[in-house]
Amino acid sequence: xxxxxxxxxxxxxxxxxxxxxxxxxxxxxxxxxxxxxxxxxxxxxxxxxxxxxxxxxxxxxxxxxxxxxxxxxxxxxxxxxxxxxxxxxxxxxxxxxxxxxxxxxxxxxxxxxxxxxxxxxxxxxxxxxxxxxxxxxxxxxxxxxxxxxxxxxxxxxxxxxxxxxxxxxxxxxxxxxxxxxxxxxxxxxxxxxxxxxxxxxxxxxxxxxxxxxxxxxxxxxxxxxxxxxxxxxxxxxxxxxxxxxxxxxxxxxxxxxxxxxxxxxxxxxxxxxxxxxxxxxxxxxxxxxxxxxxxxxx
Amino acid sequence: xxxxxxxxxxxxxxxxxxxxxxxxxxxxxxxxxxxxxxxxxxxxxxxxxxxxxxxxxxxxxxxxxxxxxxxxxxxxxxxxxxxxxxxxxxxxxxxxxxxxxxxxxxxxxxxxxxxxxxxxxxxxxxxxxxxxxxxxxxxxxxxxxxxxxxxxxxxxxxxxxxxxxxxxxxxxxxxxxxxxxxxxxxxxxxxxxxxxxxxxxxxxxxxxxxxxxxxxxxxxxxxxxxxxxxxxxxxxxxxxxxxxxxx
Numbered sequence: 001x002x003x004x005x006x007x008x009x010x011x012x013x014x015x016x017x018x019x020x021x022x023x024x025x026x027x028x029x030x031x032x033x034x035x036x037x038x039x040x041x042x043x044x045x046x047x048x049x050x051x052x053x054x055x056x057x058x059x060x061x062x063x064x065x066x067x068x069x070x071x072x073x074x075x076x077x078x079x080x081x082x083x084x085x086x087x088x089x090x091x092x093x094x095x096x097x098x099x100x101x102x103x104x105x106x107x108x109x110x111x112x113x114x115x116x117x118x119x120x121x122x123x124x125x126x127x128x129x130x131x132x133x134x135x136x137x138x139x140x141x142x143x144x145x146x147x148x149x150x151x152x153x154x155x156x157x158x159x160x161x162x163x164x165x166x167x168x169x170x171x172x173x174x175x176x177x178x179x180x181x182x183x184x185x186x187x188x189x190x191x192x193x194x195x196x197x198x199x200x201x202x203x204x205x206x207x208x209x210x211x212x213x214x215x216x217x218x219x220x221x222x223x224x225x226x227x228x229x230x231x232x233x234x235x236x237x238x239x240x241x242x243x244x245x246x247x248x249x250x251x252x253x254x255x256x257x258x259x260x261x262x263x264x265x266x267x268x269x270x271x272x273x274x275x276x277x278x279x280x281x282x283x284x285x286x287x288x289x290x291x292x293x294x295x296x297x298x
Numbered sequence: 299x300x301x302x303x304x305x306x307x308x309x310x311x312x313x314x315x316x317x318x319x320x321x322x323x324x325x326x327x328x329x330x331x332x333x334x335x336x337x338x339x340x341x342x343x344x345x346x347x348x349x350x351x352x353x354x355x356x357x358x359x360x361x362x363x364x365x366x367x368x369x370x371x372x373x374x375x376x377x378x379x380x381x382x383x384x385x386x387x388x389x390x391x392x393x394x395x396x397x398x399x400x401x402x403x404x405x406x407x408x409x410x411x412x413x414x415x416x417x418x419x420x421x422x423x424x425x426x427x428x429x430x431x432x433x434x435x436x437x438x439x440x441x442x443x444x445x446x447x448x449x450x451x452x453x454x455x456x457x458x459x460x461x462x463x464x465x466x467x468x469x470x471x472x473x474x475x476x477x478x479x480x481x482x483x484x485x486x487x488x489x490x491x492x493x494x495x496x497x498x499x500x501x502x503x504x505x506x507x508x509x510x511x512x513x514x515x516x517x518x519x520x521x522x523x524x525x526x527x528x529x530x531x532x533x534x535x536x537x538x539x540x541x542x543x544x545x
Binding site: 005205218 | 387
């Protein structure tokens with residue numbers, strides 16, 4: 001019962017104080033909004049890049065093992081089964097010589113060349129899709145040991161590209177985390193100072209609260225709730241702006257840099273909303289907690 | 299009628315060889331020994347900077363003594379845990395020279411505030427606040443804001459707030475310092491009435507007329523030491539200060 005009354009008191013006084021010190025409250029909302037927009041853009045760009053990377057990764061995580069013409073079919077099938085059992089392998093597809101030729105001929109770039117071909121010089125192949133991009137090289141090494149492989153041209157995969165892709169995605173991940181960390185530190189400092197200004201305006205009230213025997217949490221509660229409110233309002237504003245700006249930004253990017261397959265992903269918005277609201281509430285709460293600390297200590 | 303407290307009864311406040319030196323090096327109190335029995339009315343007098351306010355600050359545990367011990371109702375303040383402090387403050391009523399009212403709350407809200415902080419239920423808050431405002435003669439002014447009140451009325455609100463949770467002890471730091479003599483006298487009457495109901499009152503004051511008129515216990519502090527402790531004293535003693543200082 002007493003908890004409930006205290007909570008009601010805290011909610012009431014947080015709400016009142018937000019409106020009473022509107023200028024300071026708005027300054028806090030504005031700074032958190034700006035930070036959350038930056039964080040949101042960071043998340044969106046990160047997500048877009050990882051989408052693009054996933055697209056590439058899908059294409060490069062395939063290695064084809066060329067089968068020598070004299071290999072018996074039974075041996076190919078048994079090797080296919082053996083590969084499928086490997087935990088690193090996602091799937092193995094057998095492409096016969098005829099299919100390989102048909103695929104080759106399908107590409108309009110090869111049309112002229114295909115007509116001039118005598119017989120079928122193409123190998124049959126096992127197309128292995130690995131689960132993890134970094135396993136491509138090890139699968140390649142294994143495949144080269146197989147007796148049925150074409151010794152003149154054993155395997156095909158984009159090795160160098162794979163390595164660079166892995167490096168790039170690693171660096172981008174680190175950069176994104178670093179940027180987020182900096183944003184968090186900067187924003188906590190800003191919020192803390194904004195809230196401290198708000199608290200400074202009300203130090204007399206805090207003094208009276210302490211003199212009549214309010215506990216530290218009783219004094220702190222309203223400020224922390226006010227901080228959470230501020231953070232949630234800021235997060236809502238930032239989120240709305242990002243949701244509005246996201247599709248046209250993607251469209252613009254695609255018309256400018258067509259070769260990077262950036263796409264609009266509405267499902268990501270739900271997780272963005274969750275992150276921003278949670279982040280805003282947390283920033284407000286932590287900022288308030290630290291901001292009010294100096295004044296609350298008995 | 300002057301009530302004589304029972305000096306043999308359990309002491310409410312006891313200072314034992316208390317020293318206070320501020321980080322700046324100022325020695326505010328030196329070897330203070332003081333016992334206040336339950337129901338006593340004590341004036342702390344002395345020139346500005348003598349250490350009266352420091353003594354009050356120690357008593358409400360805004361400061362800790364550098365040396366010595368202070369007991370209030372058997373609890374040593376210097377050893378009290380920080381989280382226990384709010385509960386200690388709830389046992390005392392505080393009145394200050396500058397009233398310390400919240401300007402954005404009405405008279406009623408200011409008084410009720412002291413109970414809300416304790417998490418008391420609404421019905422109790424209402425009846426107790428109304429009672430306290432009635433005691434200080436402010437019934438009918440509940441919805442007024444402090445800025446629309448005279449100094450004396452503001453101090454009455456502060457006293458109502460100090461009373462509302464029925465403390466056993468009232469500590470007042472220059473409560474009449476900002477008031478004209480007639481109003482100061484009215485406020486003093488209030489403190490006397492509170493004392494006659496059994497609350498111990500400790501009051502730091504410069505108000506010579508009132509001290510001399512009431513003839514209650516007077517503890518004179520000078521240069522951080524207790525210069526005089528009279529059961530029914532005056533503001534100045536005939537054994538004048540220079541001699542005491544020379545000791």
